[in-house]
Amino acid sequence: MGRCGALSPSAVLPGLDEEQLRLLRRVGREWGRVSAPDAWHRALPVDSDLGRFPSPAEIQPVGWGRLVSVSPLGGQPPAPGMAAGELPPGRLGRFGYHVRRVALGAALKSTAIAQERMRKLVALPVLSADALSSVAYGPEAMLAVLVLGGVAGLAYSVPIAATIVFLMLAVGVSYRQTIRAYPHGGGSYIVASDNLGRVPGLIAAAGLMTDYILTVAVSIASGVAAITSAVPSLATDAVPIGVGVIALLLAGNLRGIRQAGALFAAPTYAFIIAVFALVAVGLVDAAGRGFHPTAAPHLNTTESVGVLLVMRAFASGSTAMTGIEAISNAVPAFKPVEWRNARTTLTWMVGLLLVLFAGTVAMVQLDGVVPSTRETVLSQLAHHSFGTGPLYVLTQAATAAVLLLAANTAYNDFPRVLFLLARDRHAPQIFLRLGDRLAFSNGIILLTIAATLVYVAFNGTTASLIPLYAVGVFLAFTLSQAGMVVHWWRLRDRHWRKSLFFNATGALLSAVVFLTAGLTKFTEGAWVAVLAVGLFLVVTMRIRHHYETVGKALRLHPHAIELPTPILPARPSPDAAPSAATTPQSPTALPDARTEEEDEETPQEIRHLSVVPIATMDLAGMRALAYAASLHQPVLALHVSPEEDEAERFRQYWTLWGDHLPLEVVVSPYRAIVAPLVHYIEALHAQRPDLTLTVILPETVTMRRRYRLLHSRIAPRLRHALRPLPKIVITTVPFHV
Template identity: 70%
Template sequence: MVDSRGDSHAGPGGPPGPDALLPGLGQEQLGSLDKIGRAWGQVSAPPEVWRDALPVDPNLGTFPPPTEIRAARAGRVLPIPPLGGSPGERLDVAEPPQGRAGRARVWARRAALGEALRSSALVTERMRKLTALPVLSADALSSVAYGPEAMVAVLVLAGSAGLAYTFPVGGAILFLMLAVGLSYRQTIRAYPHGGGSYIVASDNLGQVPGLLAAAGLMTDYVLTVAVSIASGVAAITSALPSLAPDTVLIGVGVIVVLLVGNLRGIRQAGALFAAPTYAFIAAMLLLIAFGLADAAGRGFEPRPASPSSATESLGLLLIMRAFSSGATAMTGIEAISNAVPAFRPVEWRNARTTLTWMVGLLMAMFAGIILLIHLTGVVPNAHETVLSQLAHLTFGSGWLYVFIQAASAGVLLLAANTAYNDFPRVLSLLARDAYAPRIFMRLGDRLAYSNGILLLSLAATLVFVAFGGQTAALIPLYAVGVFLAFTLSQSGMVVHWWRLRDRHWRKSLVFNAAGALLSAVVFITAGVSKFFSGAWVAIIAVGLFLLITLRIRRHYETASSALHLRPHTADLPTHTAEEASLAQQRRILAGGNRRTVAVGGETEELPQEINLLSVVAVATLDLASMRALAYAASSLQPVLAVHISVTEEEARRFRGYWTRWGDHLPLEIVVSPYRATVVPLVHYVEALHRQHPELTLTVILPEVVTRHRRHQFLHSRTAARLRRALRPLPKVVVTTVPFHL
């Protein structure tokens, strides 16, 4: 917490960083802030009068900094003691349930999600390479379970003539894996703090390409859940054919389990992530080794493929479709470049090494499965996956077959869960940049991006049910979003190296240019060849995403313009200097220092028996906040402004803005170590209430009211949440001061 008096000479500091929640004020607004501050000085009592009138000590302690937070042995979530309370004290400020139905809802919520974490922090654990490999590679490596099958499923449409192209098409995909893997090594070098497709494309190509990359990523994550679960369920039904009629029901059940688990905010330990992935790697290498040994016994003579009549003619379009289908084995290859800060030092070097391992394993397993398909003559069918057929031919129906199917199902379901980490994160970045509703920046009860998790689950369920949980039907949708993001990310890296021109920039540019070109080929191929097979759904989804995000950004820009500080439109307190002498003001304001304790709770019956303190929550200095401050100051009762900062740097910056305004009212800044704002504000009000229970606290909130109801959900619902949270406390009133756009 920053002292309420602060440094009177503090300045606004440098410009805000890309992760800042507090918007910066330009020179024009700073000039307006100076003029508004001078106007306040003409009509308001001096700052020292307001500070002397405070009936409380506003400095109530601090939250522990993140560096002092240690995770419990069983997890990475740790409760933090509330402000002004003992470490073992628990604060329950949730809205009490009303009636039997309300109590049932609360019980069901707590049973599913656990107790709400009132004040807690996520401790980031650094990963070593052997842990990072399974954690970050599950999505990419698991695609071996459906990528080769998707490629062969297209080629078999042309009969034996089409299957003859298995090796050439598979070789082209292997080359693409190598090229894209090398290009992402350059991305890690250029963005050692993590650079996903959205960030890279936005930084180097501009607004629309960045949004298109984000659209591709979001589509990719939704389809990752749908395709991974469809493939995992297919692995189960291949081993247990009696469950095949319940494919959709089983898949939806898995999505519900993933939804509840992620809403609980449970972060599995690295060993739990590692087990299914390493089991799958072992299963694939075992299958390939035994399959090749069996083929060696017969001189590597290929078995004839199951007889099938050609339903399509062999041509360039069919080969391109097979290439784009098989290229879905590359999904998730960018995950390591996104998570560079999660590695142990030296972070970028360890990330590049892990990426190399992942690409090497992916290429080896993909090539091995393609070779086995060719040697065994296995072709896809609707009743059993290719992996299941290969395992049956190699191991029969024994325990090794069960192991391979279980490992495949396990890693595919784990791959679906990785989307639950990335989708809400990208959505929160979009919300930070005003391209998505700000509710997606908010952490839920269990410190997870609950709104993003719910949206992902809903979208994945709709896609999964609409396509009957069939992997073959979902694959055509997949390549479009994946390779759109790849293309824009690698194109952004080409621009990055061209601008930077540091050491080895030409080599890096060539790698990224090759990755961009090949990704663009796959993207165009998938869009054209599979348009009527389902790719049109992904293309329309990308277009709608772009339209919606740009309209949201336009609304936020309009709102920001309306809220910008302008000297002649800012509200001022009533002209207290004309209504009473300075001595009278001192007496009125000092009246807040009375210490009268009510007997028996809320028993005040006369106006003079009520001691008021107005607490104004100020997120940023704009016209809405100025109106709320003027409203509070006009009451001639003690006023305390409270600001929640997510970093020390933002706290210093806000203190600089406040000082430049004139420091007319007492200010207390609470630094929240886990990027939450509402819960720390609730704790602060509670701590003030415990310090002086005889006070009536009026929490004053500025509230933006939109002209159209459809725009209201784009703005904060802080007032309603605070009202519910503070309702159990006596003598606490929540007042909103509307600002109409």
């Protein structure tokens, strides 16, 4: 049977190799000696098929939210629980619960995430906000270094800007090749891991995550600077304002606000129009004086102009390229044909970025603007073009809004990278699951904490944060493009030489910027980013080592399989059906009682059904199944899968094992485990309220306390959610490693 097909990029269920498949057959034969599948299937007292959730394609967004109600399984409304209003015990617990619900809204168990397919006109502003908004701080970062050399230093602004424009073009063209090679989305982590290996992939992931953290910090710092330039009296409150904005982003993303096209497109288009208008008015004004530059104010030279100064300015200005990768990550979000629409949108984005960046630098030269601690460069240009009227206010408002949108983009991408790392066992498994508002809550909270610490530590100053920025961005760019070079060299399909040349050019230029930023800005703060990448690599490798150790312990072994007590003769007659007379220990078919009262007074009055949620066919799962079967009560195995391909793969494994117990596979339209489990068990309870449902969970228990955070604890969450229902028992079967 092989590995049951290639795994998708988002697959969570680990594939079984040939040895494990062979052992699974052997384990199935051992079960066959002590059990008969027909007996277990006939003894099942419920109809396990309770319907299905809609597929992602069937879930359509309504209004501005991304959470859409889903019809409950079994046709029964979900029972009220903690997610629907139950208060925790204690005054402090109730207070915390009310605060959480006011800030985040009610927890939603019976909902799914609506997936939008974006057309190009919507995808352009939503996915380009990070890249285009960098025009607000990229040119200023370059000028802030050159101004140290006085007038002589500023003379280099045009040649450096031209070099950055060429770099933008080269990297943009190289990412067009990435989209062609990875039509299902090819972020730096995936591309580098596939083509360069595990360690380069982790380094690329470290660069990406550093980039996302700094995207939030830098975008918020630059957005607050746009506000304080228009309202100078707020300058002393820049840090509290920025922290407040980050808190709003946290609350919004935890609530599950989707990036609705029209709403989130408006700030980007407004910013594009504002900068185009600013440049157009400035050029008309400059034409009236024969394009003679306005004299710059007197500058005090504090540093001699040399190679080091020019390289630092080049590295700082190159931060205007951040966000170019976003479209290649989000190819599946486009309407068909996805890869073609993504390439077209990327071309538009790069074209707009080139024009906006070049136009801003040209206006700086013509208007004689220099960086100031009191007002941003873009604000000064807007004053020159629009004065202090409504157009100036609109320009500053659009700038602040697009920078806020750019920061929000990181809240979508950072948890996604953490999910991929957790899937590959390089990050704790808690980053695989969604929160009660169906967002990657743990990743969102981690990003917020990191970005807030960085923002406060650098006093919310854009100029102080820029040296950290270029290192992570261009480290990811370099490894991604180098991975594409290897990809084309291996594939050698049509036009491979042209694609390889473009990606090699992008890799070389990105490496130049990375080395330049790392060397010239090391003492200014780049060492923090380098140290963060190093620590990230060490931590993720240690996490991977732990999961590999646990994985080896959980692998099927022929002499470590627990079997239930024999319930049938070793060799039953193939024509004989099991009966109570011949199989006194067989699972008992239950009467069709319909009472819900908890009034059983003797053991004989209790009717049982054991439900075993099983994620994968390993030793822990086998032990839980054996334990449930050994109770000689009806058993139902339950597998929750995030996609149909993965569900089918698990069914194949189950069939290979022998289908000894009844199995129900629920394909959930969202990446959550507890929510669909609760939903399904509630539906079972509504179908047979007389049954005592015992949920038996396999649990991995680590001997060392420090590793326990790496393993999800589903049982307490499930117990908490199902507490309001009668006759529900939650228990675990521990597997110690």
